[in-house]
Amino acid sequence: MTVDSTAAARTPRKRTAAKKSAKKSPGAGTPDLVQLLSPEGERVENAAHAEYAAFVEDITAEELRGLYRDMVLTRRFDAEATSLxxxxxxGLWASLLGQEAAQIGSGRATRDDDYVFPTYREHGVAWCRGVDPTNLLGMFRGVNNGGWDPNSNNFHLYTIVIGSQTLHxxxxxxxxxxxxxxxxxxxxxxxxxxxxxxxxxSFTFSAVYNAPVVFFCQNNQWAISEPTEKQTRVPLYQRAQGYGFPGVRVDGNDVLACLAVTKWALERARRGEGPTLVEAFTYRMGAHTTSDDPTKYRADEEREAWEAKDPILRLRTYLESQxxxxxxFFAELETESEALGLxxxxxxxxxxxxxxxxxxxxxYADGHSLVDEERAQFAAYQASFTDAEGGN
Structure with a gap:
């Protein structure tokens, strides 16, 4: 592995004083942000968010360790893919580094009979749905068109076209x-x-037809090089009001909050109460994809501020103290993590x-004359290389 991806895959250690003093990001600590586990690894009590907190009120230490394991192994897999x-x-990879809590929390909130429509970065959700991590890599290696049967895990193939999966x-x-x-x-x-x-x-149709769907937006602050403030004049979750259904902003680096709010939203949908928009306020720690260079458009200080809110570190702190x-446990997980990478x-x-x-x-199901023509042209093109080699 390369040095940078190895560092990203390591199980987080103790919090340092320097990280504690990192500046807060916009939106952190605001009343409309559902947070159940603080960046310092402490449980947050907020009467306004009691309805959501009830969904994780009885969570056990074993379940918390399961969430931690999910996040660590997902990060290790992601780091290995980046290195590969x-x-x-x-050919390409879209990293989820920093978004593990949003994906694992929401993914573990789903039931087996729920159906998931991902983008191309939901590696943690795929893990929760039982998709083998190696199956995620075939498309990025260029050897298949997806790599798994969507109906086996109720997890659709990755969608590269931006936003189209919400209509599906x-x-x-x-x-x-x-x-x-x-x-x-x-x-x-x-x-x-x-x-x-x-x-x-999608918002219009789901609202009008009262569709049982949860729209889970991972607001990682950057649409490639375009910041969120260049995309909207209001917080994203508030857009739901204009369509007639609820919107909730959750701390996307808090796995407990993501789990609780997503469970709440899915239960609403199952009861026939229609759609919900969940905005997970998080941060993309790495590049948009491996073809991107984030140092060209964002400051190091911004990333450092979000490193202090690392989703894995805060849960480790809570596990160790409470x-x-x-x-x-952490040593065994480290061994399991390296085995997964291998x-x-x-x-x-x-x-x-x-x-x-x-x-x-x-x-085409029944064939097409134009496709037949293109197939013949491509076959001739490939054969030209064989002929050239034979003539040398």
Whole structure:
């Protein structure tokens, strides 16, 4: 592994004095931000948020350790994928570094019969849904078009087109309602996607048809190089009011708050009370993708401020101070983490190259003359290399 990705994958250690004094980010500590676990790893009591807190009131130490394990292993997998891309094993990678709490908290709030529509960064949600991490990498290596059966885990294939999955989720949720099922649908998207027309249409249709869908927006502050303040004049969660359904802003680095609020929103949907917009206020610690350089558009001080609110560190602090979790747990998890990295590395390198002609096979169900023509042209192009090698 490279040095930077190794550091990102390490299990967080004790908090330092320098990190404690880091400046707060916009929105932190405001009354409209649902927070149940502070950046210092302490439980937060707020009567205004009691309705959400009730959903994690009886959470056990073992369940908390499970959430911590989920976040650590997801971060380790993500770091390994980033390293593999830098080594030329993947064509591209979209890191979730810093967003583990938003994804694990919301992902663990879902039931098996709920259906999830992700973007291309929901590696933690995929983990919660039982999708093998190695299956996420085939598309980024260019060997398949997805890598898993969506119906096996009720987890749709990754969506690269920005915002379109919210329309898919809304239509699916409308179908769920017509079928009379008591399951719910959740759609993930980023703050940048919230500016897309597809998302606006999804809000309209879901509200009018009272669709059982939760829109989970991970506001990581940057739509590639475009900051949130250049996208909206009001907090994103407030947009829901204009469509006639609730919006909630949650501390996206607080796994307990994300778990609680998402459970609340999914229960609303299952009861037939319609859609909810959840804005997870978090931060993208890394680049938008491995083709991006965030140092070109944001300051180091901003990242340092958010490092003090690391979602894994705050839960570790709570586990160490308020539960019977000992160092043996963290040591075993470190070993498991390294084993996961090795398994992912070996699996990627063992992936067979795809049949280059297969790209033409699933464009049309009954075939098409233009596709046939393109297939023949591509076959001739490939053959030209074989002929050239034979002539040398």
């Amino acid at each position: 891309q830098r080594q030329g094993e993947l 989720a809304t239509g699916y949720a409308m179908g769920v309602a017509k079928d009379g099922a008591d399951s719910a649908v959740i759609a993930y998207f980023g703050d940048g996607a919230s500016s897309q027309g597809d998302v606006a249409e 539960t019977d979790t000992d160092e043996g 398994r992912v590395r070996e699996a990627v390198r063992a992936m067979p190259d795809p049949d280059r002609m297969a790209i033409f096979e699933n464009a």
